[in-house]
Amino acid sequence: MSGAGFLLTVNFLIAQCFCLFFLAVSARSRNRVAARWFAGCFAVASLSAVFELLVAYVPPPKLWAILAFASMLGGVFMLRVGIGHLYGLKTSRWGLAGLFAAFVVLDYVIYDLPRGTLPQALLYQTPFAVALGLSAFAAFRARAKSFVDRALVVLLAVTSAHFIVKAFAAVLAGSGDTARDYLASQFALLSQSMGAVLVVAVGLMLLCVLVLEIVADEKVNAEVDPLSGLLNRRGFDNRVDALMAGQRPHSLVLCDLDHFKAVNDTYGHQGGDAAIRAFGEMLQAAAPKGALAARIGGEEFLLLLPHTSKEAALLFAHALRATRAVSPIPGLPASVRVTSSFGVAEIGEKEPLRFAMRRADDALYAAKNTGRDCVREAEPPAVVLEVVKRAN
Known part of the structure; x- marks a missing residue:
């Protein structure tokens, strides 16, 4: 050849x-x-x-x-x-x-x-x-x-x-x-x-x-969380540092669906999935450009609002709460409403993100303990940092 x-x-x-x-x-x-x-x-x-x-x-x-x-x-x-x-x-x-x-x-x-x-x-x-x-x-x-x-x-x-x-x-x-x-x-x-x-x-x-x-x-x-369509915790962690590098203030909004276990018990996991899916779609539609929305737990959601003060973040959280409170959920009876509770925290100038999330989480639990379907503002970062210093 x-x-x-x-x-x-x-x-x-x-x-x-x-x-x-x-x-x-x-x-x-x-x-x-x-x-x-x-x-x-x-x-x-x-x-x-x-x-x-x-x-x-x-x-x-x-x-x-x-x-x-x-x-x-x-x-x-x-x-x-x-x-x-x-x-x-x-x-x-x-x-x-x-x-x-x-x-x-x-x-x-x-x-x-x-x-x-x-x-x-x-x-x-x-x-x-x-x-x-x-x-x-x-x-x-x-x-x-x-x-x-x-x-x-x-x-x-x-x-x-x-x-x-x-x-x-x-x-x-x-x-x-x-x-x-x-x-x-x-x-x-x-x-x-x-x-x-x-x-x-x-x-x-x-x-x-x-x-x-x-x-x-x-x-x-x-x-990406396949159920809600939002980022999962890994996706949030991989992107948050880039957004945090911008000029502050930045704010966190921590959200949790109320009585979620009762929804699962009454309407099965399909009903619970429908509630999570509806909340995820609402967050995607409402979140401003540049915001970071994630599902970080079973029925818990986190929203980072860059270049946003706590006052603007509180207004945004109240709008989300009101929308969720009156909106029906596809897949559940028309009369059923699944409300949500919110904790809002503005991230301090030199505050680590985990401290701000802890404050937002405390505010969320305060909302849960005061009747749910409401928004609570977190303690100022200086107070929390001082408590942490004393504890150490």
């Missing part, structure tokens, strides 16, 4: 590996449709290596040469469809299919032209450059902001341009007088070497985009 034939075999195996990788990633990715199109892209494009080997050994060579062209081009157009799914872009599949058919007809027409001439080489290589250029333009038009997305645009553009370069290389290096002579030419070795590098680069970049999305989704899932 020639060096070019060996590289064709290697490229085929690499493409098949990427096909399997994308199928595996599709099981976890939110862009599973895109991942499956990418898998199909590599599977179909890899067939060109098989057909190019058949050109040299099995007649008629024209059939295998056109099938090699069509399979590679079809895989590249499938890449464009996958890019569209990846970035949520509208894709005209009929338009791509029409362009694909026109290019295959063009390859059939130019097959008998003298090989090794620039017109023939350009007419053969340009369809691949156009198809990859469409993918690069689509990814660019998506205005993706991450480094990996921008790198993908550059890589697709470079891969597109390399097909035009290959046309000139075919003339300079010589691609053989017939399709059968291709594998023995210097150009075949150069072409397949470049192809192997770019196949690996594009495949790895696409996998990187999908895997990074999976990692980001897993991080979000680990930090």
Whole structure:
């Protein structure tokens, strides 16, 4: 087997590996449709290596040469469809299919032209450059902001341009007088070497985009409470320091659903879940921009209001209390109301967050002990800090 034939075999195996990788990633990715199109892209494009080997050994060579062209081009157009799914872009599949058919007809027409001439080489290589250029333009038009997305645009553009370069290389290096002579030419070795590098680069970049999305989704899932839709305690802790770094004052609002055990006992856990879900939706809708809302316990919620004084936080808590007191809960009888109690604390200038949360928690318990369905303000931080110092 020639060096070019060996590289064709290697490229085929690499493409098949990427096909399997994308199928595996599709099981976890939110862009599973895109991942499956990418898998199909590599599977179909890899067939060109098989057909190019058949050109040299099995007649008629024209059939295998056109099938090699069509399979590679079809895989590249499938890449464009996958890019569209990846970035949520509208894709005209009929338009791509029409362009694909026109290019295959063009390859059939130019097959008998003298090989090794620039017109023939350009007419053969340009369809691949156009198809990859469409993918690069689509990814660019998506205005993706991450480094990996921008790198993908550059890589697709470079891969597109390399097909035009290959046309000139075919003339300079010589691609053989017939399709059968291709594998023995210097150009075949150069072409397949470049192809192997770019196949690996594009495949790895696409996998990187999908895997990074999976990692980001897993991080979000680990930090979000699925029932209320709010952050969980881990998500709150991971974000609070950045908000606390801003100019103060900051305030905390600690919330707790009243008589929650009675709701569970009367209406079952589904009723309790409905109450938590409704309160979470209310917090999400009411929380101002930049606020941090989390469910930190069974029926306990925490809200950090950056750049907010205790007076504004108290008004906000009273509005939440009034809204919850009169709002029905989907899934429970229309006459049922689940009220809530609130403790509000403004975080002191140099006060640790845990001390402010302790004060807000004390205020919440005061609200519980004075009849529930009310708002209580926490003790000033100086008083609490003085008590802590004395205790130590």
